[in-house]
Amino acid sequence: MSYKHLTIKEREILMFLRAKGLSIRAVALRLGRNPSTISRELKRCAGNYSPSKADNDYHQKRQNCHKKRLLDSHPQLRRQIVHYILDLHWSPEQITARFNKEHQWCVSYNTIYRHIYQHNLGEKYSSRGDTGIQRHLRHKHRTRHSKNTRRHREVQTDYISIHERPGFINQRQRIGDWEIDTVIGRTGHSILLTVVDRLSRLTLIKKVVQKDSQEINKGLVELLGAIPKEFVHSITPDHGTEFLHLDEISERLGVGRLQI
Template sequence: MLSSRRVKKGPGRRPLSLARQRFVELRARGWSIMAAAREVGVSRTTGANWSRGYKTYRKGEVVGFVAPLDRLAVREISSRFLSEDERIEIADLRQAGMSIRGIADRLGRAPSTISRELRRNAHVGGGYRPFEAHRQATARRARRHRRRLETNRQLRDLVGELLAQRRSPQQVSRHLRLRHPDEPAMWLCHETIYQAVYQPGTTLLRPSRLAPHHRSPLRTGRDHRRAHQKNERRRPRFERPMLTIHQRPFAPDDRSEAGHWEGDLIIGKEQASAIGTLVKRTTRTIRLLHLPRRDSDHLHAALKDRMSDLPPALLRSVTWDQGTEMARHTTIAASLGAPIYFCDSHSPWQRGSNENANGLLRQYLPKGTDLSIHSPVHLRGVEHELNHRPRHVLADRSPAELFTALLGSPTHPVLRR
């Protein structure tokens, strides 16, 4: 007995399994619905239904919803499982009155397989509908894997606590291995943490005390993946003479001598406010400068006040960007007792530590906001939190730990890289 369902009686009567599989593959490669539908030979409406799902109506009322195609629904599966064509034949033979054992003999399946199929995938309103049964079986195959963060409450709380301190996923991942060296169940790779942060409805998006405006624990503030963008740099405007980075007695990647700093400004909304940033090249210690106004006079006063507590061995030079705030660089150099070197235009890599620190600071001082509202006390709090974070480049030691050691002994051996 031939199945009447295998005879094409009009548009859409056959399941078009191969066409649907090809359509899903093209959509996964970035094809539009119209282009993918044209390629497999179906209408745009059919392609839209496959991609977005569609409602079913009876007497003008919505009675159900057919879910969009999933890759699991159209991919080739093991012959151990019933295929869509077999389910169609089961429906036809059952409607014709054939017994379960007879259907099993026709399909070459065990009678228990047919009995279980008719019982598990029966329609709610009664009867057996092959396409709906196939969708139900597909949904059961697509069981969502529960992340370790969802099943391990201790791990989830620890990761949430570390992210609330604005530690990066890489720092959290390394911390877990250091804190639980003999418990692999407490380890996570940084990609797993990123996925948990990006997951819709995650509890990891919450503000911190020092950055209440910033819900995301990530430096970028994003709640989804996004391509990186290139930062713009300012044009040079200086008084003469000036010292360039090429006159500095060490290369940009040489960090063997303590006392050398890198500096820059982070700019607020409409370029109307700014905060000075300084980073020590050896220990990555961060210092922030509160600037009531963005000009060379206020920068001079802030640098002189903030760096006055350092011994000469820990203030040997400052490398700065070519910004107009350094118009009085000769006066600043005389006040600090240390030369000021300037990077080349469009070469932020020559101040790599400072660029990295500015990115970290944007978690607390976001772009497009008025930076003048942050008091010196708040800036000191941000300094303290960043300087007490363990850093991968420092072998998971904190900048504060190394800086304290240098204060006690300028010849203290630090990480040389």
């Protein structure tokens, strides 16, 4: 399984658990991560650990080390690939084999396909696929789907929009306005429900069995039920399907309608 860097939520939980005195191995177990991942994260951020600073540093380093695409750096390579496809009617697989045989370029056929579908060969083609360089491909490559593609799911419509919340909530002027989220471990088997007060940043964490609305509501009642009612005013979730039925929470907690 490929290594994935910690998210900002995981970094916040890391700070909270370390402040509570948990060992690196115990923190890793809670987050569903390898202990070496947690150890590397703490070593990179010597001194007082700051989740926001650690996250900013990571994204800055990633931006600085971003490499320019191969075909952008070598226009002569792009022209050569276009010639092979348009004039000789070669497939990307044949082009790669030719490059490997003659030791000209180290470029995979997947890279060539990617540049074709991203319109990066200087030969635009229509959305119908009837013109341009794609039409000259001898075989159709498998369809590529964006990582941001998501399945259609039930839409939440009966809660107050985050843009319509009172200003004092957005400005974090009182204790009792909570943000809720779920964190899934790298293996997908460990699921944590996190509840964070927007002003004090007090963080409550509970491990849940599965990521569905019934289990999440049960966990929220347990976490927020331990808080005095005068300190539970509103909750703000993300748009996950596990938060679709939060209207049940106000009744079970015995407090007024919570603003979502």
